[in-house]
Amino acid sequence: MTFKFTAALGAAAMALASALPATAQETELPRSMLWSTYDVGSSGYVEASAVADAFGKEFGTRVRIMPSGTSIGRLLPLKTGRVQYGWLANEVYFATEALYDFEVQEWGPQDLRIVSGRPSTFGMAIATDSGIKTIADIRGKRVPKIKANPSINIKVEAMLAFAGLTWDDVEVVEVPSYGAALRAVVDGQADVAGTTPTAATLYELEGSSRGLSWAPLPKDNAEGWDAIGNVASFFAPTTATSGAGISAENPAEIFAVRYPMITVYADSDEDEVYTFLKALDATFDIYKGATSAMPGWALAKAGTTPQDAPFHPGAIRYLKEINVWTDGDQAWNDARLARMEAVQKAWDEATETAMDQNISSADWPAFWTAQRAEKLK
Template sequence: MTYKLSSAIGGAAIAIAAALPASAQEADLPRSMLWSTYDVGSSGYVEASAIADAFGKEFDTRVRIMPSGTSIGRLLPLKTGRVQYGWLANEVYFATEALYDFEAQEWGPQDLRVVAGRPSTFGMAIATDSGIKSIADIRGKRVPRIKANPSINIKVEAMLAFAGLTWEDVEVVEVPSYGAALRAVVDGQADVAGTTPTAATLYELEGSSRGLSWARLPKDNAEGWEAISKVASFFAPATATGGAGISEDKPAEIFAVRYPMITVYAETEEQEVYNFIKALDAAFGIYKDATPAMPSWALADAGTTPQDAPFHPGAIRYLKEIGVWTDDDQAWNDARLARMDKVQAAWEQATETAMDQNVSSKDWPAFWAEKRDEMLN
């Protein structure tokens, strides 16, 4: 599935959403809800706040938001039932795959489901004076890798894979933060960086002597996209027409990711999720202009695959009713569910083996990584 994202994004989708059958009278929400989000000031927090305000106006539902700057801080309240919905990012994928923070024995693969997820874009920003013209040209060049930020690093890894490259093929520049990665390109300490096109630092790069361009990820390169999908299943081709160094006349062929994703556990009652997504749709006219990104919450965009986890049955039921859910979406969802079953089975088998072999908690992460690779890859 390919996304066309621009300043006029979702125009057609908005028209579709306006014609959809949901109504305030049909949606049945509780009087109060609690949601977890990224920390205050993040786009996820702002967007959740706008939709919470719309729910208050349309349904008289009071929503409190619990912000956190860590993936565990956002997901733990959802796991324990303290919050009903998490507005999450790639921790959804990592949690379902038992990676990084979630490889700990007290976590393991989480049985998460997506209700809806806004499409966003991400690409490889290039300092034009580096001479890089394509992903393949990044071989031997300086690429930032951000400490303790697997969400960004996995995207860079996927883009490198598009040209058959890995971290071993580039000169890794270790940086402490996402902002530092972009600053390294501006300051001449790196040649490229993975980023969203609207990051403020990119406009500085665009206006500098280094210049800014974007590495192409053309959607018709089947081999390249197959390599991306082997890194993670939640990427899709996208054509961006807005952002630093990008315009309608100079679009960028990059990829689409989802952020934020409204997330629940699989055990969440189907009717509850059905009512929530129906309310999300019914209130769209209230919140769609709250930020430039909000039009992308139209379900014709936010209710499609791929996402970082399968859709919840309650969401699928509503998406089918309004004609958004397709056979391709169902096929992707079925494959993602099958993958999660394999991961969960691998975790159970590895756990039993670890008990038999008296593997310590300290040694478990390395043990799980080895067993995970054997059983899944």
């Protein structure tokens, strides 16, 4: 069942129609939706909740959110069709590339598409009372490692590499979820945690006796950034000016990433994705003040490349209508699609070879890693 809505534009807005969302046309949204997100307390959960509330106020659509602290926990409901949209992080990239949790035979390359992805930041949050000032100071300190969450763990690994450190150089604290990692710092069970600066739990840490600060990743440290690039290629230096413990007067030199990325599978209905993005755009003024990060959902920012996967055709159609999608975006999208086709081909060929050689399920991950390196040079 669908719910129809019509939003009228004023005469002044009509004069600027080419720059505004096309909300005058009758649009249909499902009466109810289910989305997966990071766990409660994460910025992704908070932002999805704000948009869900806006959809309810403007269109009468009821949205239920399924939080999970693991990559598999967020993506599996999307794969099975239980949820319609996933508000995901870098597991999108890992899933399209068949890496980490997705290198097992039950998964493999996932044909994912982006609807919209907010520019975000990510850094190493420090409990000030730990005495840590720099990444190098983290040696021997307690660092959370999250079960089944390569998206967070690889960021932490990259930040440690900035100072020549690895997981072997710290005291690893195994935790079940992203939320648990942040909670461990607040509760005194860990000294640092990799996180987005807008996670709700960080404000609790900032106001606690432990205090909050950020380990700097200076962009002029070429050796450090080369080390980061050797861990993963999708990080870039940035200066954050908003978030817990961060302001224009007290900025933080950390990562630039995309998070959350509203994600679907390639076979999702084009009209439904188009309508969803149109609704996201139409309700921007309702949710943009929910957190300091929400203005980043303006499609002039969130509807651009690069992202961790190609954009869905339904999203591209709407982005073209509002003059956001460029030739450069299309060129990037085409190249990313070609890359995903190459990964799928490599997976298929490796699967056939593994069958011929009687490679066991236990030996498959190592076999795929070697095949992937050879076929995707």
